[in-house]
Amino acid sequence: MTPSALAPVSAQKPHPAPRLTPPWIAADVSARQITDEVMRPLVSRPGAAWLASFAVALLALAVGVASVAYEVSTGVGVWGLNKTVGWAFDITNFVFWVGIGHAGTLISAILLLLRQQWRTSISRSAEAMTIFAVLCAAVFPLIHMGRPWLAFWVIPYPNARGPLWVNFRSPLLWDVFAINTYLTISLVFWYLGMIPDFATLRDRTAAGSRRLVYSLLSLGWNGSARTWSRYETATTILAGLATPLVISVHTIVSMDFATSVLPGWHATIFPPYFVAGAVFSGFGMVLTLLIVTRTVMQLEHYITLRHLEVMAKVMLLTGSIVGFAYATEFFNAWYGGNVYERYAFVNRATGPYAWCFWIMVGCNVTAPQLIWIRRVRRNVAALFVLSILVNVGMWFERFVIIVTSLHRSYLPSSWTMYQPTLIEVGTLIGSFGLFFTCFLAFIRVLPMIAMWEVKAGTGHAAEPTHE
């Protein structure tokens, strides 16, 4: 320590030149104001918009519960599956929901490592979205088992059934490990990020049961700089672990298909193609959720138009990668000279499910190209419509990959059509109900914006972030 450290503040080494871009959140927002505004939804009575949304979400969830109850009590035969298409709606929904989750991890982990400031005000809700989406995804393999109460059989442990072990060579078992690891690490990361915020809530809440809950959740956090130092190390490590993890999860999901010999599935492009699609659909869902949430919860100056614009750009990039992957698949089918592979793609674009294919192309490849236009990506209504289209398109992508490849493969005598039954549609509606019920509850009981991260990023608080 040099004696010059005793000099008054103004004599400190000159601060670096201010960044050319303005801060993500207006500098005149004080730390106290951030706490107040993030706490407001937790302490105020819910508004009519929230109550109405929650009622709709619960209704959808009820439809799902009824559909699943009927399916489990009767048998998987109530679905429209047949011996040719043994996998359809359920696995489509599974891949769709797992993919949604990926944007959350991308925002919270990869953008943390890249020191992207804009992630701070959206990371918490994106992580919540990840967890709820993975929960929704996990429902589908469970109910497809037919006897979900025996689901623990997929866990390898010494047992009285032989011992009968699991098959470690199966991508479906890899999925079990990938999804559970992903869910666990995401939950831990999410909770770890909330500990300082729980402490803030605890210290701002009068004694009572609410304060007790915050106390227990905050793990005795008191803002000690020594704790912060280790905490930052730990979050960086976790982000570093979550980054390869999130890529591995959708890679493994894609291997459910790619390791088979089915034309249309058996392709080495699948892992990167699926990961890009996952991020694409995830950002679509993040945009949908945040556009609604910022309006309903009046958080427009935390989740600004600039935030939406940046997310739209990620959507444009990943959407273009997905479009490129579609084109590559078609090129390989033609160039590879395999008649079965070629037919799978001709059938995809012109066969009985061609309408699904063209919805997919329209929503995933064509529509996002509008984001190139500045007026479109700065228009909240346009972004909302685009984000919905991306969700629809990505759902259809999975349906197209799965069903069009299965329903006409090598043996024309086995060719058949698949149609979902009402029970399957009800289960899909139910998964949306589960997702939105969880998300709506989340924005009312947990701080949906990472207060400490936003405070660290506002102009008031700290030096410009640079290394």
Place this chain on the structure above:
Amino acid sequence: MSEQAFAPEYLVALFDDPRRLVSAVRAVRARGLRVYDVYTPHPVHHLDDAMGLTRSRLPLATLAGGVLGLVSALALELYVSVYDWPLNVGGKPDNSMLAFIPIAFELTILCAGLATVAALLLRCRLFPTPHARVVVAAATDDQFALVLRWRHTAFDPQVERLLYDQGARDVSRKAIAR
């Protein structure tokens, strides 16, 4: 001077601006005084350096957890597939090492992540408690607190003066429940 009488005595200086806090920490340490702790609502740049905190050893816990996860996953997969229940799946060898990699990778990440968090919580003594040891309640909101301890530093008027000179908004003596 009996330590008993003064053990709970702390000198708490509150700052509004983290930059002033950092320079105050530097100034206090330059005077040869020991900083008991600093409480902030968010991590502050250059504070680690100013306080002289060394790099955390948490990555060792990550490594240990990762190695444990990797070794136990591969051991389980080999034991099950080669020794306990060799199963002919499509003519693949019992020891299908390549096919064992994805699960080994997942368990490596899982154990490394959980070990890191467990080590963090243990080292920082973070556990569910109804009675958090809160030194400055406002330090979880918008205040930055620099705390000195009697046991380390006999407080003289000059120390308080130094803290005010460094831009402290308020300097007070305080007993903190243990």
